[in-house]
Amino acid sequence: MNKTENKVLAFIKANHLVSRGSEVIVAVSGGADSVGLLHILHNISSELDISLHVAHLDHMLRGEPSRQDAEFVKKLADRLCLPATLGLEDVSAYRQQHRLTLEEAAREVRYKFLEEVVKATGATCAAVAHTMNDHVETVLLHLLRGSGLTGLAGLQAKSVLRYKRVGPLTLIRPLLCLNRGDIEEYCRDSNIEFRNDASNESLSFTRNRIRRKLLPSLRQDFNPSIDEALDRLSKLAVEEVDFKNREAAKASESIIRTEGPLVKIDRKGYLGLHPALKRALLRQALVSVLGSPKDIEAVHIEKMVDLAEGETGRSVNLPDGINFISSYSELVLGRDVSADIPLPEITGTYAINVPGVTEMPGWNITASVIEYGPDLITGKENDGFSQLFDFDAVGSELKVRTRKPGDRFIPLGEVAEKSVKDYFIDAKVPRLWRPRVPVVVNHGQIVWLAGYRLDDRAKVTPATKNVLKLVFRPQSTILPV
Amino acid sequence: MNKTENKVLAFIKANHLVSRGSEVIVAVSGGADSVGLLHILHNISSELDISLHVAHLDHMLRGEPSRQDAEFVKKLADRLCLPATLGLEDVSAYRQQHRLTLEEAAREVRYKFLEEVVKATGATCAAVAHTMNDHVETVLLHLLRGSGLTGLAGLQAKSVLRYKRVGPLTLIRPLLCLNRGDIEEYCRDSNIEFRNDASNESLSFTRNRIRRKLLPSLRQDFNPSIDEALDRLSKLAVEEVDFKNREAAKASESIIRTEGPLVKIDRKGYLGLHPALKRALLRQALVSVLGSPKDIEAVHIEKMVDLAEGETGRSVNLPDGINFISSYSELVLGRDVSADIPLPEITGTYAINVPGVTEMPGWNITASVIEYGPDLITGKENDGFSQLFDFDAVGSELKVRTRKPGDRFIPLGEVAEKSVKDYFIDAKVPRLWRPRVPVVVNHGQIVWLAGYRLDDRAKVTPATKNVLKLVFRPQSTILPV
Incomplete structure (x- = not known):
């Protein structure tokens, strides 16, 4: 030898x-x-x-x-x-x-x-x-x-x-x-x-x-030793990535669960992770759903990171027909992921008792009228289902229904009307969720897409005298209470 | 603007x-x-x-x-x-x-x-x-x-x-x-x-x-976008290194302690870490002693990694007069680190009671004679202060002293004699420790440098009939018992 x-x-x-x-x-x-x-x-x-x-x-x-x-x-x-x-x-x-x-x-x-x-x-x-x-x-x-x-x-x-x-x-x-x-x-x-x-x-x-x-x-x-230098860098990178992947797998144990074909990530747990771990964890989740890392590009992981950090109720498309959706307390990854709809179904139109409590199939709505004060504004909740309105702008004749063809509104912060259909598309609202988004109207005019966006005309301003607060709470346990 | x-x-x-x-x-x-x-x-x-x-x-x-x-x-x-x-x-x-x-x-x-x-x-x-x-x-x-x-x-x-x-x-x-x-x-x-x-x-x-x-x-x-590609790689590397450094700092809390000018790393805790964390932790320790990462080269960290993984009782030199020493239960980093000697001082020559217990200043020595058997060999302990000998080769007239000028022996596994001085240098035994290494002799011939190396002639072989086991235990608490 x-x-x-x-x-x-x-x-x-x-x-x-x-x-x-x-x-x-x-x-x-x-x-x-x-x-x-x-x-x-x-x-x-x-x-x-x-x-x-x-x-x-x-x-x-x-x-x-x-x-x-x-x-x-x-x-x-x-x-x-x-x-x-x-x-x-x-x-x-x-x-x-x-x-x-x-x-x-x-x-x-x-x-x-x-x-x-x-x-x-x-x-x-x-x-x-x-x-x-x-x-x-x-x-x-x-x-x-x-x-x-x-x-x-x-x-x-x-x-x-x-x-x-x-x-x-x-x-x-x-x-x-x-x-x-x-x-x-x-x-x-x-x-x-x-x-x-x-x-x-x-x-x-x-x-x-x-x-x-x-x-x-x-x-x-x-560098005459460039080959050795690149090899050394490579070894360090392998070691580094291995370490990070192990830590991500550890974190996954308490944050990720598999439910049939879907992978569900606890949103709060995820948001508490270091950015490097977030990326590794999302990558691992995607590999597990795809069955292979082969088709994954950096841009897919970036899309997932952005979605996970952003507002809830959005979705992005990934290779091989896979979707990633930010649901209310979870990030959900899989094929047909939007079939897992976190919103209760609504049929018909329901008047909201203002002030008071309204019970309708799937939802409990609480409406209260309060005087304007700075602490009100800061008391904003974040799941999108609590909202403050200028009471004089929206009035008390409010109703809830689902979207209708031709629905239009002025999304908060914009100046022009937009069709609800276009809004849903631009805001990446999962297709199967759209028919279930509660639409709050005042004499036919949209004041709020609950869970998503206020109409700009309904917002609280420094000129607001009375504030209406609407809170949607699901009757089932689908949404976090 | x-x-x-x-x-x-x-x-x-x-x-x-x-x-x-x-x-x-x-x-x-x-x-x-x-x-x-x-x-x-x-x-x-x-x-x-x-x-x-x-x-x-x-x-x-x-x-x-x-x-x-x-x-x-x-x-x-x-x-x-x-x-x-x-x-x-x-x-x-x-x-x-x-x-x-x-x-x-x-x-x-x-x-x-x-x-x-x-x-x-x-x-x-x-x-x-x-x-x-x-x-x-x-x-x-x-x-x-x-x-x-x-x-x-x-x-x-x-x-x-x-x-x-x-x-x-x-x-x-x-x-x-x-x-x-x-x-x-x-x-x-x-x-x-x-x-x-x-x-x-x-x-x-x-x-x-x-x-x-x-x-x-x-x-x-x-790649026309090579600049963006390198910038992206750079950002990922920063994120990665930041994550690793945070985890290393967390690990340090339970593994590293500072004692005056010395940084001491628990050896067992260190050895249980992921390789990426080991490197980061050693680097952080060196930065803390040096006061700056400026003079640290990759080769220094590699030297430290090698020493930490290797046998105890060795030392390496680092920039700015800093030493890194693998002591028995600890890795010690600092200037004049070898002054922190984990071996008790020995003055004079002491006869070892074979079989029996010998008390001498600093050390307790237990000698037992046992029949040869395969389980004996596997029962080897790792701190270097327990050793098996071919009893017929070393006899019972053993003495302990420290090294003398001109001392020579055949290090285990070698065939030629070597001066103890050269052995200490080659084995990177810290200079200040050398005069304290217990030397076990049989009628003037070295059979063991306790803590370091057996003489090849004293080793147990398949032909061995009777085995002598010597165990050195410190009387103070300097060495782990």
Whole structure:
């Protein structure tokens, strides 16, 4: 066993990449990295007590040379007396079918193939030939694209791949402890033949620019140890994110509960968290509903953060038909989440006793008339269902009903009329909730959308003499009292 | 008030950069950024209810143009009817005196001057003209240098500067909400004259390459929004580090105590922490002893982490004469930390009763002879003061003394003799502890450095028939029992 093999062996052991007696699929393209990987694993397989199975996919992208790569890998496997699975997939067709870039299509097809081989053989994982250089390039790629700290993680020694159409597939990367130069040297010193992996070179324009132009110039002009620097940053980011995720998971225990397909987050508990934990907790909740972190972008988390900090009774759309709604005491995440309506149904029109108590199906309404004073204004409650009015502006002939087609009002703080329909859309009120929002009218004119917005003409001003206070309380326990 | 002034005003308010009625020093070099800053602050000062005081330092680096800059700034301050302090400092001399790079010297001298003006005027802070571009350049600079997540913070809207010879100085950066282009446009649109700030351009080679070559090429070849991407990453890193630091401070309350000039960390409590918290906690402890984070490099924290995870009784050197020592139940940080010796003093030589109990000044020694069995080996204790021996190899004529000049032994696991002196040095045993390490000898031959290392010849092997167990317990309460 030479020093390179020893190093990889130690790396595999230190990171618990394989378990004794297991079968490992080795992804071999035919290039130096993967052929080197196969030879190294072959030479240390008895020490690790693992058996190997070679997997090669012909992407059908480069015609004859593609076919020759496959043949080369088959012969290599035969020579090492290893079983091999050779696949053939039309990446161009796959690309068109799923509307992907060539790079994305090739990656998906490749990992799908590996997943199938892993399943078919009963193997535990697939080994791929990514080196420290690939890792550093990935860190830089994510940095430049503007991903968050999670993106700085780069490539891990062991990870579970979950794409929309692939996975879960456990990948191990035994060569992360080596540079590309090390593996080329290993092949040269051991007289190992390999093929030039032209496909690998051409697929990602950005990655190639990073590899061939940016990194060499950073090494030369800024820091000869830039690779180590980025790797160190990456490790710190992984540690940091892991810590935060653990703390977020701890916080979740008392704040989040799952109810059927819905995830419900206690609003008060959430608002008391540190911003970093808020973000991590929302991300975890979204991952649990989506089943995978793959489609989550930073903008989705930002949308969720904004909603959670904002007024209640709003909703935002997230990938895969998922909604996030700020209900009154909870934040609710899931598909068809708005079907979980926190407002009681209203049928018909009900006169409000002013002053007095009105009971109507679903709601109890308390109306009191009080003299104007500064303490009144500050005594404002926050769930949106208590409201002060200029009594002389709204009068005592108030009624409650639900919205009607053509309803219009002047939302508080604005000057022009707006249709209630447009208001609901702009204010992101969940569609299924809209027919249940109590509309308080004075001789047909809207004075309040209870839970949402006052009409500007009904507001208390310094000129107000008498104040009307309306409080809506649900008869059921749906809303917090 | 135009839109740029409005933007800066909103930024100052949102970040609580100034308090009403306070005096703010404005650092003005004469270049576009700082002259723009002065005009903006001047135009919004009544809205903020602050008064301004101009500060300009002539670095004496560029002869006549340097002097003209000063004159320009003085005239500007006069025209705006603002008080001004003009300073003159020989940066080259300062550089030689303190052995700094030109850039470091200029920065120190500049901030020292600002600190003096702040003090002399009773101002609360100094405003400097860093823009969003300076911030992004700083983030990238730190990234390339390989600093950790803390370095990604870049420039903050408000920060307290603490250098070795400067500070604390509260700096505010009201222009962080603008790009360099915005401020140039502002000067152009408002017909504001400024001088070309040649010194600013030439001082840092690396920063200039980032500004003039790297960032433009990243914007063109990789991501036109790279500035926003780096700023976002920076904000996430700040949030993350803040969260971690708060949690570390919480953990510190039960784990760290200060004893005079020493900081003592409970070893068990420390070892139970998440790696990210360990690092943050050690960093905070070091900052508290150093009085500033300025001289702390990643390598210092790594040294501390390694020591804390390793065997007890070792020490490492940190900046400014600070030591970090892993004592038996504690990690101790401070100057002269090794003076806090956890080992009792030994004078003379004492025979050990085998089997039996030996009382000597400072120590109680229990010796028992037991038959060899596998459970014996696993019953190993970890503080280093319980040890099993091959009884036939060491015999019963054992004595305890302290080290003597010329003492040699074969450290467990090695084959060659080594001087005890070299062993102590290599094992990082604190210098002041060395004369107190109990040395167990058999007819003059060392069999054990209690607390540290067994002699290889005294070890238990499969061939061992009888086992001697020695346990050292301190008579005082210095060591944990």
